[in-house]
Amino acid sequence: MATIRDVSKYSGVSVATVSRVLNNSSKVKSTTKKKVLQAIKELNYKPNAVAKTLFKKQSYSIGLIIPDISNPFFPEVARAVEDTARHYGYRVILCNSDGNREKEKDYIEALSQNHVDGLLVTSISENSDNFKGLHMPVVALDRSKGKEIPCVYVDNYEGGKLAARTLFENGGKVFAEISGPYNLITAKERSRGFHDFLKKKEKTALTYEGEFDFKHSIVVAGKLLDENPEVDSVFVGNDQIGIALIKEAMLRGLRIPNDLQIIGFDGIEIGGLITPSLSTIQQPIYDLGKEATKLLLDLANKKHVEQTSICMPINYVKRSTTTG
Amino acid sequence: MATIRDVSKYSGVSVATVSRVLNNSSKVKSTTKKKVLQAIKELNYKPNAVAKTLFKKQSYSIGLIIPDISNPFFPEVARAVEDTARHYGYRVILCNSDGNREKEKDYIEALSQNHVDGLLVTSISENSDNFKGLHMPVVALDRSKGKEIPCVYVDNYEGGKLAARTLFENGGKVFAEISGPYNLITAKERSRGFHDFLKKKEKTALTYEGEFDFKHSIVVAGKLLDENPEVDSVFVGNDQIGIALIKEAMLRGLRIPNDLQIIGFDGIEIGGLITPSLSTIQQPIYDLGKEATKLLLDLANKKHVEQTSICMPINYVKRSTTTG
DNA sequence: GTGAAAGCGCTAACAT
DNA sequence: ATGTTAGCGCTTTCAC
Numbered sequence: 114m115a116t117i118r119d120v121s122k123y124s125g126v127s128v129a130t131v132s133r134v135l136n137n138s139s140k141v142k143s144t145t146k147k148k149v150l151q152a153i154k155e156l157n158y159k160p161n162a163v164a165k166t167l168f169k170k171q172s173y174s175i176g177l178i179i180p181d182i183s184n185p186f187f188p189e190v191a192r193a194v195e196d197t198a199r200h201y202g203y204r205v206i207l208c209n210s211d212g213n214r215e216k217e218k219d220y221i222e223a224l225s226q227n228h229v230d231g232l233l234v235t236s237i238s239e240n241s242d243n244f245k246g247l248h249m250p251v252v253a254l255d256r257s258k259g260k261e262i263p264c265v266y267v268d269n270y271e272g273g274k275l276a277a278r279t280l281f282e283n284g285g286k287v288f289a290e291i292s293g294p295y296n297l298i299t300a301k302e303r304s305r306g307f308h309d310f311l312k313k314k315e316k317t318a319l320t321y322e323g324e325f326d327f328k329h330s331i332v333v334a335g336k337l338l339d340e341n342p343e344v345d346s347v348f349v350g351n352d353q354i355g356i357a358l359i360k361e362a363m364l365r366g367l368r369i370p371n372d373l374q375i376i377g378f379d380g381i382e383i384g385g386l387i388t389p390s391l392s393t394i395q396q397p398i399y400d401l402g403k404e405a406t407k408l409l410l411d412l413a414n415k416k417h418v419e420q421t422s423i424c425m426p427i428n429y430v431k432r433s434t435t436t437g
Numbered sequence: 438m439a440t441i442r443d444v445s446k447y448s449g450v451s452v453a454t455v456s457r458v459l460n461n462s463s464k465v466k467s468t469t470k471k472k473v474l475q476a477i478k479e480l481n482y483k484p485n486a487v488a489k490t491l492f493k494k495q496s497y498s499i500g501l502i503i504p505d506i507s508n509p510f511f512p513e514v515a516r517a518v519e520d521t522a523r524h525y526g527y528r529v530i531l532c533n534s535d536g537n538r539e540k541e542k543d544y545i546e547a548l549s550q551n552h553v554d555g556l557l558v559t560s561i562s563e564n565s566d567n568f569k570g571l572h573m574p575v576v577a578l579d580r581s582k583g584k585e586i587p588c589v590y591v592d593n594y595e596g597g598k599l600a601a602r603t604l605f606e607n608g609g610k611v612f613a614e615i616s617g618p619y620n621l622i623t624a625k626e627r628s629r630g631f632h633d634f635l636k637k638k639e640k641t642a643l644t645y646e647g648e649f650d651f652k653h654s655i656v657v658a659g660k661l662l663d664e665n666p667e668v669d670s671v672f673v674g675n676d677q678i679g680i681a682l683i684k685e686a687m688l689r690g691l692r693i694p695n696d697l698q699i700i701g702f703d704g705i706e707i708g709g710l711i712t713p714s715l716s717t718i719q720q721p722i723y724d725l726g727k728e729a730t731k732l733l734l735d736l737a738n739k740k741h742v743e744q745t746s747i748c749m750p751i752n753y754v755k756r757s758t759t760t761g
Numbered sequence: 762g763t764g765a766a767a768g769c770g771c772t773a774a775c776a777t
Numbered sequence: 778a779t780g781t782t783a784g785c786g787c788t789t790t791c792a793c
Contacts, residue, residue: 114572116786127764132788142762162550163491164786168769172487174530174551183516185509185707192507195533204547206498207531209519223528226486227498248438327710356710363712383509386651386680387711388687440770451780456772466778488770492785 115156124152174204176224178234180212185381193402212237230413250412254405263421265405269299272394272427273306276348276376283436285346288318293350300350307348330357352377352384355391375434389433439480448476498528500548502558504536509705517726536561554737574736578729587745589729593623596718596751597630600672600700607760609670612642617649617674624674631672654681676701676708679715699758713757
């Protein structure tokens, strides 16, 4: 590998000058510039980004810490993050935390030692001191972090209410919910919104606490259906649970949406491709990732940001598991 | 940020000694070691991994270049890669190439300049000079690269044959295929295996060339069904096409598998969760990613590897879109 | 407009 | 067992 020193010798100028033409950092006579460019070409010289990072303390890379890339919500986020990062010349390091505090901490430490320029995190814990004392910006993704950390999120409470209203207005009589795990603030908020709306209508809903995961959801969905055959309207904590519920409902010969209405949450692509397609409260997943990345990079580059807390809109997408 | 120099001063020993305790690289008297450790703690010193990388020419990071993380096959791969890399102390940089040669090249150049220790690539092109002259190992994932590049893959040709045999033995009469794009060697091989088997049985199959993508598949699937209502057995290039075909078939009131049998390829998780669940030729997706990563890291660490070309087994998974 | 030299934070000879 | 020092490849004052 040729170094800047090789280029310097080959072209007969100093390394400083080579650096100047490399970075356009100050005027260089056009004839010497030409010589340098020529040398670079002939030696097939590529600047060593690590050396540059060491000096500049800027790596043009960010860390993306999510619970699990195999969970279908996150690939869409990751794609947005990567696209956006790339657009601004940044690379992204992918980290799966499994919602494990220790694993998250290990990653943060490693990323920090590698001088990434910022962290994008979907963390399990609302307030964690995993993020204390870092010398780089952190943006929380899909988790409202209160005032402590900049974040990009959706109003999960309103989403829950919207699901309840929809089910109610569609003529639902017996309501149920399979929520996400309550230790996730997002799941809790969705649930709270759902129940609050029903309460105003003097209705209640059976509630099962689930997980954001297919395997577990199959079990809970089956249980709900078996224990409560009278239920006709279910709100589920995310689309994966919804897909599991559809499967179990069909296995039991229920007609959807006539016997059973279902509303999911997230709007992952696959929800629209199954039969029946899953009605859902849709988050702008790609834009969530995109805006979070933009915010993070603005922060990393010390640009002025007028909003460090961005709430993105949700909306109800009617597909085939609801009547209206 | 404290540096090794700060620790050295604080503890009254040389930087070399500090480095020694940091890396356990040679014996240090236990009392001085204690002093150093104490200083490290009090100063909250963290070694700068970038500086180390510059010197050692080893970054403990690898690049993962795939077409698109939103394609459901790849999150499972990426998860395996990340798990395995992490297990060996490596980080992974995620890159989406969209199967675009130029984009792939840009990534390779950037990763190379950042001195990643190796590249894991699912490339579109079988033989590309994008990989020529790199000073780091490359492992091809799910793409047989001939002898040029180490690779981890499955026997797609056999998979295609297996699909054909299954459909045939289940009593299929009129066969069809929606293949993946022919410029992908994997798609072509699956298709070739499928047709070769049928030919031996003196059967033919209608063939539509598709894409490994939901949106496009919906269109092709609809077309196939409308233009050939007599078809009763379809092999599709991957599970996504299969899911699209199921959707379109149900839309048209076809009974699966009685009127129409479908076999997919890949074995992505969602295929088992839809109704009807998709029978498929399953690849060991996680293990593919795991073995590829292991191979790459062995290569990066110049360990002796007896096999630079690893073929993983496939198998038929009977679910609800086939009769047997 | 260009060059010399210091230094980013670390490791590894080479001394002692 | 420990210290001194020369880099790794780059950028950036500070001279000229």
